[in-house]
Amino acid sequence: MTKLILTHEVSNLGEPGDVVEVKDGYARNYLLPRNYAIRWTRGAAKQVESIQAARSARAVHDREDADAIKAKLEAEPVNVSVRAGDGGRLFGAVTVGAIADAMNEATGSNVDKRRIDVGQPIKVLGAHEVTVRVHPEVTAQVRLNVVASK
CATH class of the missing domain: 3.40.5.10 (Ribosomal protein L9, N-terminal domain)
Structure with a gap:
């Protein structure tokens, strides 16, 4: 050991x-x-x-603050704009940092990218779901809309 x-x-x-x-x-x-x-x-x-x-x-210390952040994150989908080619295929994958930045901008709360669990890499446009561990006792299921940037 x-x-x-x-x-x-x-x-x-x-x-x-x-x-x-x-x-x-x-x-x-x-x-x-x-x-x-x-x-x-x-x-x-x-x-x-x-x-x-x-x-x-x-860390988020208070359970009530964690619940408030969870409510903000789950209220509406978060839009993440990335470069994409023909057919909706991305150049690479959506990074956890990009997701965290989009969540911070959309909700005004500070989401740490280390607390985001994507599961499988996101490589196509469309709707996806990620898990955010806001607090040891609170997790949020966040809907993402991956859209092509202009």
Whole structure:
């Protein structure tokens, strides 16, 4: 088993700043190459506080605020404009950053792109649905309209 400090949120494992023990292969082949975690050492353990402070600065602390943000996100579809070719095929895929920017512009709330789960990459125009984890207890299903930019 390898002891790691998470630097990003990993589903079913933990939040940034959490100290976890995982199997050697999972650490070596997945978490470390993608920079989702760093090896635990006494020196790195001192970074845990700064990682957790940054996480709490980005987090929505109050359940009522989270419910209000969820209501804004689910109220109406969010339009994301991207470059597209003939037949509605996109040049690449819609990025999570572009989705977060469109949500922030549409709702006026600050949605962190790390909390958006797209599922399969979005590569065609039209209506899509993504999940946003607003709060540990609150998730929002957001409808996206991917439209071609002019």
